[in-house]
Every structure is written in structure tokens, then in C-alpha cells.
Amino acid sequence: MELSLSSSLHSTTPASFSLSTNSTSPPRQNLGLFSAAASNFSSRVLLKFNKSSILRQPRPVVVKSQSSSEITNDNDDHGFVLEDVPHLTSFLPDLPSYPNPLKYSQAYAIVKNTFVSPEDVVAQQIVVQKGSPRGIHFRRAGPREKVYFKPEQVRACIVTCGGLCPGINTVIREIVCGLHNMYGVDDVLGIQGGYRGFYSQNTIKLTPKLVNDIHKRGGTCLQTSRGGHDTKKIVDNIQDRGINQVYIIGGDGTHKGAAAISKEVEKRGLQVAVVGIPKTIDNDIAVIDKSFGFDTAVEEAQRAINAAHVEAECVANGVGIVKLMGRYSGFIAMFATLASRDVDCCLIPESPFYLEGQGGLLEYVEQRLKENGHVLIVLAEGAGQEYVSQSAQAVNGTDASGNRLLLDVGLWLTQEVKDHFTNVRKMEINLKYIDPTYMIRAIPSNAYDNIYCTLLAQSAVHGTMAGYTGFTVGPVNSRHAYIPINRVTEKTNTVRLTDRMWARLLASTNQPSFLQKCEIVRERVDKETMEVIDDMRITSI
């Protein structure tokens, strides 16, 4: 598919363009800014600009649908790529626009640049080499000069899905207050109990007064659930209730559901803007810098780690074990370890480990007991699952959303360490196992996360009012951006063993890297990491 845009990026009216395509989707015209390019919700659509910089040469010439691996630094565009988000005008070309009421708001009227320029983009990579392609960019978040909803016509709804996370209530509060205070929108519905609430529960009317204090409480005032996503029933309900803005707070699973909803909305030709606000305690959402609530969870985890440390250092041969959340990603365990400085060993799902023999965990524990008199291990719940399933009656179940149910690696490790020292080494140890699981996520967000949640909510509100849809919001290199939903669902964010952060942790704890037993490692880590490990081994031989 190849499109030529004929209007300048400076234009504030939707650009018109000519289209030559052999795709099956019908030609669309008169699209909002360049967002027309992203009208195919499911495929990644890239906008390439001619010349070296869009700011110097603000005339897009080619729109291509291709995957990021196909991006080439051809012509003279220096490899600039915009991964744009869909816009309502891509399937509703005659949608009228209106001046943004923020122009007259006390708060925004004095801002030097009240509105985000259509040319403002956020770079995905900020560490680049001279001569390297400029790479992928996302549209910068923020208020636009034109909106595609009259405030009095807006009927918004908010839904929260998946596991809890500190800060959900703050996001709810700030969407309600943002819509009201910035755009004069009063009609906001709360969908209760997650996706299934659309078709199985009544809604509640959310007003600034009602949500005023909710950020002081953990959890979600709307309740949440796993499973129950039925796209057709949900969109029927959106239509029946006359909802035209849908704010969906949730993680990777939730965003897959949001993508399906926004596709169905497009298919039915509804003027409904769908936005996801990324939520997960595990920090496993791709592209964005960090998910909200993560910082709070890491801080709260310190309390469990401190307790385990105190218990361990106050007895002879004290062993503390703390299990933290992290299904597939060990970010909470890694950051909690780095923050604490008391932890001797951190185990995460991404980094395989082994117990017995040279370079194994048990040898290290014994060494630390001899050197220090106590030892502290932090492990993510997803670590070492293969061992637990070998020793326990394996339950290969999933939850209602299809997420794998994990076995308790903390209890398993506790038993293994006890057995080893009592029965094999004939050594007396004092072991304390602390599992603060839900305590780190069922709390209100800290100051940092509260501010972050406010920015996310306001970015989402500006984006939907401006007519964007099928997008998610979040900071990319500290700048808030509008990101196509498929970018956050196609892969999850995990700790990369080849990145510096894991090396920093190893350098801080001085724990073994467990790379000696390469056959264990080989089965678990990704291909790229394995290549690096093989290279290291060859070099060291």
C-alpha cells in the first residue's frame, strides 16, 4: 500500500491524499492530520517523510505499511518513521471538527504553546550513532487545536480490567476531572467489574465530586475482573448506551481486548474513540518507559525485604527469602533488589538458575552464611517454575484471561534450602520466608505515581477529544506519546540479560550469573542472549 499526502504538515485541517493500493480495504479520504495512514488498525502503518527533518522539510510524501524490520534508510529521509495512531476521520471522513475549548481555559490560555503541533513527535530511540537511521517515532501526546467532539455530546465510559495496581483510582479520578475541568464534559459512566461489566452490570455515573478522594485508596473503585471479553456484546452495549469515548485501563490482555473493540467500532462505522491506559504491576508493557504503580510497588517491597533482612541478621545462619510479583518479567524483583542493597541474590524468570554443584545457588548461600552469618534471597514468582512443576503435582492451569497459573516457587525454594542444609550439609539454619504478594499492589500510589497517573489520564483525554482512537498513551523517553495499540500487545517487556541493568544488579549483589550450566540457560533465554553467552564462553576459553 502506498499513499501520497498532498497537504502540508502545518495544516490544521485534515489532510487529503491520493491512494494507490492493492489492499482489500476501501480507499479512505480526508483524514485527520496524518492519522489517516493508520486506518488499518491491525497492521503497523508507517509514515515516512522526505528530506532530513520534518521540521525543516514538513512535507510527507510516502506512507507505507510495513513492519519495523523492513524499515530502511533509503532515499534522503534519514530513516525517519512515524508509527501513527488511527483517527476517527479515517472511517468517518465527514466528521466535523471544532475549536478546542482549552483555548479559552484559564489554565491553558497562558501556556506558550497551548496546543501540541501536528509536527511534534517522540523518538523511540534516543541513544543513536552518527549516521544511523532516525528510526521510529510516535505522535506526541497533548491537546490539539481542533477537537472532534462537542463537549455536550460526549458520553464517556471508564472500565478497569486485569489485576490491581497502585494508581488505578488516580487515573479514574483524573479522567473524570480532566474531561470536566478541561473540556466541560459531564457525562462519564463507570463500567463495573471489568469487560464483562459492559453487558452484565449497571453503570455508575462518575462525577468530580464522587471521585474526589478515590486516589487515596488502593484498588479500583469500579472493580475489575479477568476473562469475560466478548467484543460483540461489549460494542452492542457501547452503541445501546450511546457511549462515544471509551477509556480502558488495563495491561497487555486488556489492550488486546481494546484493539478488538476499536476494530469492531470501525467496522460498524461508529463515532467512538477507544483509548487504552497501560496498567500492570509487572512493568511488562512494551514501548513505554515504565508502567504506573510499579514505582509504588518497588517501594512497598522494601518493607518485606527489610523485615526479612532484620530477621536473618538477628539469628545465627539466618536465611531470608522474599517472593515478589512478576509472572513473566522480573522487574519488581530486580528494582527492589537494586534499591535495597541488603539482598544477596535476586532470581527472576528471565535468568535461569540452578541449585546444586559448583556455581549453584546452594553453594552461594553457604558461602554467604560463612562470610556474613546471614543471607537474603529475593525471587520473582515466575522464576524457576520448571523446577517447581517437576517436584510438585504440576497444575498446568490458566486463569479466566488465559494467563498461566504459577506454582509457589517461594515455598519450593524454602523447602530445598532447608533440606540441603539440614540433611546434606548437617548445618543448622534459621530460615524465614516472606510472601508479601498482594500487599505491594493493593495500596494507593505514591507521589511519583500519582503525578504519572495524572499525566496519563490527561493525555488520554486530549487524544480522544482530538479524535484519535485505537491508541494507548505513555511516556517514551520521558515524553508522553500516542502509541498504536498493536505495539504494546505484540510483545511483552522483559528484563534483558544483555542490557546493563541486569549487569548492574549482578555487580551490586555479587551473586553468581549461573551461566556455567549452559544447557539450562539454553532452554530458557532468547536466541539473541544465547548468542552473546556463547560468544562470551568462546572468548573466555
Ligand SMILES: Nc1ncnc2c1ncn2[C@@H]1O[C@H](COP(=O)(O)OP(=O)(O)O)[C@@H](O)[C@H]1O
Ligand atoms: N487476546 C485477548 N483478546 C481479547 N480480550 C482479552 C485477550 N486477552 C485478555 N483479554 C481480556 O482482558 C482482560 C484483562 O486481561 P488480563 O490478562 O487478566 O490482565 P491484564 O490486562 O492486566 O494483562 C480480561 O477481561 C480478558 O478477558
Ligand SMILES: O=P(O)(O)OC[C@H]1O[C@](O)(COP(=O)(O)O)[C@@H](O)[C@@H]1O
Ligand atoms: O491473583 P491475580 O489477581 O490473578 O493476580 C496475580 C498476578 O497479577 C499480576 O500482578 C499481573 O497482573 P496483570 O497482568 O493483570 O497486570 C502478576 O504479577 C500476578 O501473577
Ligand SMILES: [Mg+2]
Ligand atoms: Mg497481563
